[in-house]
Amino acid sequence: MPRTPVAAVPGPPAPASIAPAKRAREDAGDGADDRQPKPKKAKPSPNSKGAGALDPEGDAVIVLDNQQTGFQEKYLVSSKILSLASPVFTKMFSQKFSEGAKVRNGEVPSIDLEEDDAEMMGIILNILHYRLEDIPRDIETLPLAILAMLSDKYDCERALGIGYALLAAYKFHCKPSFLSGLASRASKFLPHNFYAQCYKDGLIDLLPEDLEDALIVHIDEAMHRLFATLHGVEEHLQERSKGFQLSPPKRICQACDKMYLKKEKKCTCTAFTEDRLCTVEYRVAAYFPLLGKAGLYPHSEQVEGLSGDQVFRKIEGMAKDSGHRCQGGQKCPLKVALKKVLDEALVIQTAVDVEWTWK
Ligand SMILES: [Zn+2]
Ligand SMILES: [Zn+2]
Structure with missing residues (x-):
């Protein structure tokens, strides 16, 4: 399920009447402010009455409307866990939103996710709180719920979210093809040092070791291919061609x-x-500054900490807006080379190439 690349276009400010989840989703992505004052401990709140405690010390309540039963379902959740797993929740629980301000004030806000499928969202919330024992074993919705977690909507493509998704798929013995697809996808979205983050959360102990190894090998291979492609372009640019x-x-x-x-x-x-x-030497001289502007050159610790997806997005930005204009138009060898890099990066990014099954 490759993500359709979308250019970031700053939109108008969202009206206050949109449901909180929707607002946060539209606004997600520009990072949260981490210089926040220390939050207060959650106070007893009428909002949490009758809520299933996914985290007994939870500081927010998620309300879902179950269309099938006609009842509301409430979950007491940890805003921290949800924020670590999904940028949508990071935003929602940031100071900019009233939900985040209430959490910091210990008020246990109630958040209505009425537009979401209640069964699926319930599974996702359980997975993210590592409450796997509370998910029905034979459930067919599970793979769908895992995919929904990783979709554009919740964007759980952080070490924690994707780690839990893998863990759930593994624990429930999802089909090997599903597991391999999920592991392939995970390898594109995790930086090669992802296990450092997972160690911190105690997650890595729960995942099988050979999966961790397979992921690391694949992440490194894909990154190697991406950078070999980027650096191989210089050779193409050296080829004689008219100015x-x-x-x-x-x-x-x-x-x-x-x-x-x-x-x-x-x-x-x-x-x-x-x-x-626009000659051979002009194009060669223009290429590395382009890489530099995209943050892909020179090689540094920062570049090494990128995930395949982040590298892909940088390449995409560079190919779409190189700033180079000449009479060659799209036939200019620099444009052709950038297009080639983007095509190759897309192949690497969408390949399902981790074959892994539990033993
Ligand atoms: Zn001069
Ligand atoms: Zn040109």
């Missing part, structure tokens, strides 16, 4: 390399200028 007029046309000083617009025939250093074309 194109830049748009708008530019001139360069023959003596000091200063660039000018078309009409300047002479440089301030008194030397003459000449036409600057």
Whole structure:
């Protein structure tokens, strides 16, 4: 299930009347403020009356409308666990939203997720709180619920969310093909040091060791392929090809390399200028600064800490908006090379290539 890449377009501010979950979803993604004051301990609240305690010390209540039974289902949840697993919840429980402010004030807010499938959401909440014993064993909805967790809607593609998803699939002996698909997907969204995060949460002890090994190997292989593709482009760019007029046309000083617009025939250093074309050397020189601007070069600890998905998004941004314009249009070898990188990255990103079954 490859995610359709969508360009980030800043939207208008959401009206206050939209349900909290929806608002948070639309707004999710620009990171939460971690310089928040220490939250107060949850106080007893009428909101938690009759709620199933997924976390006995929970600090928020999620309300679901079960269309089949016609009843409301309430869950006492940990805002911290949900925030760690999904950016949607990170946003919802941030200071910017009243729900987050109430949590910090110990008020145990009630959050209505009325538009969500109650059965599926119930399973997701149980999985995220590692309450696997409370999920019916023979349930067919489980794989769907796991996929929903990882969908654009809840976006649980963080070490904790995806780790719990894998764990649930493993514990419930989901089909090997499903497990392999899930592990493949996980490998694209986790950085190669993901187990550091999972160790912290005690999750890694619960996952089978050979799965951890398979994931690490695959993450490293995919990252290696992605960067080999990125660096292999230089070779393509070296291939002889004609030069194109830049748009708008530019001139360069023959003596000091200063660039000018078309009409300047002479440089301030008194030397003459000449036409600057999009040539082999121009394109090679333009490529690495592009990588640098995208945050993919030079190689650093920060670059190494990226997940395959993050690298893919950076490549996508670079290919879609390179800032390079010349008369070659889409046939300009630089554009062709960037398109090639993007195509290859997409292949790497969507491959189902972790074959793993429990022993
Ligand atoms: Zn000059
Ligand atoms: Zn060009």
